[in-house]
Amino acid sequence: MRRCLLIEDDVDNADYVARGLRELGWAVSVCHDVLDAVGRAVDQAWDVIVLDRMLPNEVDGLSILRTVRSIGRRTPVVVLSALAATDERVRGLKAGCDDYLTKPFAFSELAARIEAVLRRSQPDEAVREMHVADMKVDLIARSVERAGRPIALQPREFRLLAYLLLHQGRVVTRTMLLEAVWDYRFDPQTNVIDVHISRLRSKIDKDAPVPLIHTVRGVGYTLSPAGPTRERAG
Amino acid sequence: MSSAFARWWSSIAFRQALIFGALVVVTMTVLLVIFYVQTVGVWQRRIDSQIDTTTQRLVNYHEKRGSAALATHINSLLGDGIDSDTEVYTLVGSDGHVVAGNLAVTGDITSPTHGISEHRVVRAGRASTSRLRVTRLDDGSTLIVGRDMQDQHELQQLIRGAILSGAIVTLLMAVVGALLFRRQLERRIGTIREIAVHIERGDLAQRVPISAQQDEFARLSRDINAMLDRIHALMEGVRHVSNTIAHNIRTPLSRVLARLYTAQNAANPAQALPEAVGAVIAEIQDLNVVFDKLLRIAEVEAGARRQTFGAVSLNAVAVNALELYDAVAEAKGLTLTHTLDVQPVVTGDGDLLANAVANLIDNAVKYTPSGGTIHVDTRCEGASVTLSVRDNGRGIPAEERTRVGARFYRLDRTLPGWGLGLASVLAIARLHGGNLQLEDAGPGLIARLVLPAPGA
Numbered sequence A: 001m002r003r004c005l006l007i008e009d010d011v012d013n014a015d016y017v018a019r020g021l022r023e024l025g026w027a028v029s030v031c032h033d034v035l036d037a038v039g040r041a042v043d044q045a046w047d048v049i050v051l052d053r054m055l056p057n058e059v060d061g062l063s064i065l066r067t068v069r070s071i072g073r074r075t076p077v078v079v080l081s082a083l084a085a086t087d088e089r090v091r092g093l094k095a096g097c098d099d100y101l102t103k104p105f106a107f108s109e110l111a112a113r114i115e116a117v118l119r120r121s122q123p124d125e126a127v128r129e130m131h132v133a134d135m136k137v138d139l140i141a142r143s144v145e146r147a148g149r150p151i152a153l154q155p156r157e158f159r160l161l162a163y164l165l166l167h168q169g170r171v172v173t174r175t176m177l178l179e180a181v182w183d184y185r186f187d188p189q190t191n192v193i194d195v196h197i198s199r200l201r202s203k204i205d206k207d208a209p210v211p212l213i214h215t216v217r218g219v220g221y222t223l224s225p226a227g228p229t230r231e232r233a234g
Numbered sequence B: 001m002s003s004a005f006a007r008w009w010s011s012i013a014f015r016q017a018l019i020f021g022a023l024v025v026v027t028m029t030v031l032l033v034i035f036y037v038q039t040v041g042v043w044q045r046r047i048d049s050q051i052d053t054t055t056q057r058l059v060n061y062h063e064k065r066g067s068a069a070l071a072t073h074i075n076s077l078l079g080d081g082i083d084s085d086t087e088v089y090t091l092v093g094s095d096g097h098v099v100a101g102n103l104a105v106t107g108d109i110t111s112p113t114h115g116i117s118e119h120r121v122v123r124a125g126r127a128s129t130s131r132l133r134v135t136r137l138d139d140g141s142t143l144i145v146g147r148d149m150q151d152q153h154e155l156q157q158l159i160r161g162a163i164l165s166g167a168i169v170t171l172l173m174a175v176v177g178a179l180l181f182r183r184q185l186e187r188r189i190g191t192i193r194e195i196a197v198h199i200e201r202g203d204l205a206q207r208v209p210i211s212a213q214q215d216e217f218a219r220l221s222r223d224i225n226a227m228l229d230r231i232h233a234l235m236e237g238v239r240h241v242s243n244t245i246a247h248n249i250r251t252p253l254s255r256v257l258a259r260l261y262t263a264q265n266a267a268n269p270a271q272a273l274p275e276a277v278g279a280v281i282a283e284i285q286d287l288n289v290v291f292d293k294l295l296r297i298a299e300v301e302a303g304a305r306r307q308t309f310g311a312v313s314l315n316a317v318a319v320n321a322l323e324l325y326d327a328v329a330e331a332k333g334l335t336l337t338h339t340l341d342v343q344p345v346v347t348g349d350g351d352l353l354a355n356a357v358a359n360l361i362d363n364a365v366k367y368t369p370s371g372g373t374i375h376v377d378t379r380c381e382g383a384s385v386t387l388s389v390r391d392n393g394r395g396i397p398a399e400e401r402t403r404v405g406a407r408f409y410r411l412d413r414t415l416p417g418w419g420l421g422l423a424s425v426l427a428i429a430r431l432h433g434g435n436l437q438l439e440d441a442g443p444g445l446i447a448r449l450v451l452p453a454p455g456a
Helices: A011-023 A034-043 A061-070 A087-093 A105-121 A153-164 A173-180 A193-206 B002-009 B014-063 B067-079 B150-200 B216-265 B267-304 B303-306 B316-331 B349-365 B421-430
Strands: A002-007 A026-031 A049-051 A079-081 A097-103 A129-132 A135-139 A143-146 A147-153 A170-173 A213-216 A220-223 B087-092 B098-101 B119-124 B126-136 B143-150 B309-315 B335-337 B347-349 B373-381 B384-391 B435-440 B444-454
Touching: A002 A011, A002 A034, A011 A026, A011 A105, A026 A034, A034 A061, A049 A061, A049 A105, A061 A079, A061 A087, A079 A087, A079 A105, A087 A097, A087 B303, A097 A105, A105 A170, A105 A173, A135 A153, A147 B267, A153 A173, A153 A193, A153 A220, A170 A173, A170 B216, A173 A193, A173 A220, A173 B316, A173 B435, A193 A213, A193 B316, B002 B014, B002 B150, B014 B067, B014 B126, B014 B143, B014 B150, B067 B087, B067 B098, B087 B267, B126 B150, B150 B216, B216 B267, B267 B303, B309 B316, B309 B349, B316 B335, B316 B349, B316 B384, B347 B444, B349 B373, B349 B384, B349 B421, B421 B435, B421 B444
Parallel strands: A002 A026, A002 A049, A049 A079, A079 A097, B335 B373
Antiparallel strands: A129 A135, A135 A143, A143 A147, A170 A220, A213 A220, B087 B098, B087 B143, B119 B126, B126 B143, B309 B347, B373 B384, B384 B444, B435 B444
């Protein structure tokens, strides 16, 4: 079972996140106290640490993160914070967090980002070719085939598909796609991502017996041959 | 008294005036002292040379005609009525008896001196001070020639008194002047301070009255008023912004509450609730987005991001944004075209510029009907680099254009959006030292992001 240390002083918020993660099969330890948090973050092994920035007594959660990093722990850390300004985000990333999520957030966004962070910490090195159902994707030649029939994709569409593919079976949010595929750290007003996805879908899922790209309502998208697993939205 | 003085001393006007007054007193005193010393010196030298000449003449007279003739001559000199108030002539015989003269001789005067010295004497029966020259004649008698200094001394006393009282009067005038000067300054500054107190209490409409004199205070008052005008305008701006923010946040909040109450009171809450929850989540997510965008605009306006400026290629920004919007444009039946200049590089924040350009294209896509064209071009012209987005949609009426860029201003409230797009573009343009220009494209709109070229 995957183990998550959740450091968050707000009891309600901690309950909400912990409950969600347990539903996804995580073993969650919740920690409300700073000193206790440092001890447990350092002493025990975790698959991921979810860390709130504003802790009691004016303690910045980033100091816990720095302690963990200073002793050489590479445990993936997702920081939660109401401090959304760019320099705060940069401060978080500099302190060594793997992702920085602004409050308020949807649980699904947090779950998707935790998955993405885990994935990044165990990279599938030198994957050349990927298969999903009857789709074959060559990541080096950047070519796609569905049922033996080549599909022409624009470079950006290919990056979109590749990102979905790397997170196969997991939900990716619109924000994650904007960050990963377009390198945008803001949300455009128009639903540009939805339109891109539907265009990609029309190219790879058209006439196919099994659709691969699925919409997860209120959260984002997932690529899987089996259809979306039931996700808790919000 | 000392506390009153301490209070006065703490006033710069008083201090300055007093120091200035003291300076005047010192200067005047030094001048008078020099004048006094010089005048007295000249008198003394004149008197001394007169005594010397007379002594010489009388010694010669004695050598030629002897003691008896000299005594007669002295008596005639004393009796001629010239200078009889001040002249001193006395001949003392070798036996110590006065032969002729107007001095009551006492012991030590008769010992001859080199040069002339001052003595207390009794002359014509009256005590006074005289400058005397005592000469021993060759027959053993003593000749005393001199001048009574009593008048001179009285005059000197008089001048000294005049100097002293002059100094005191000047000092008093300096103090009075300092007090007056202080009051005058206090009065002028007082009005400014009074206004400052009003402003501090929150009455920002107060202004410093400007006196008719075109002096330093009038200029200072004008500067202060200009500053107050600016602060007032800024405060009005902030008030306006907070009002609109409050409005734009309260409205969705009341919608949320209404939805929840309606669901709670519905005949069949179990049925109404899921739909209400969905709507409420959407509203709150929207609110979150609005909040985020407002904070971002505020962050941009604060200017801290200038510290991380680097070289940004506007072409790369444009291409990235075009690739983001090509799918939407295609779906809406719009044509997206572009012409790019060779190397339009600016100094700035890549993320923010991408945000600005995406916003401009977003607007164009939103306001251009199906079948329209959107054209993006970049251009370097002299000191500026321009990225323009031109559409042939409905455009913005000329009278509305100045209002665009204000937070929450929306041209068409039936279209989705929050009215923060152009506000953030404007903030980003200003952060980069540039501007956002909106022009009629007849039909349609040209939105130009004009940025300074690096090194310009």
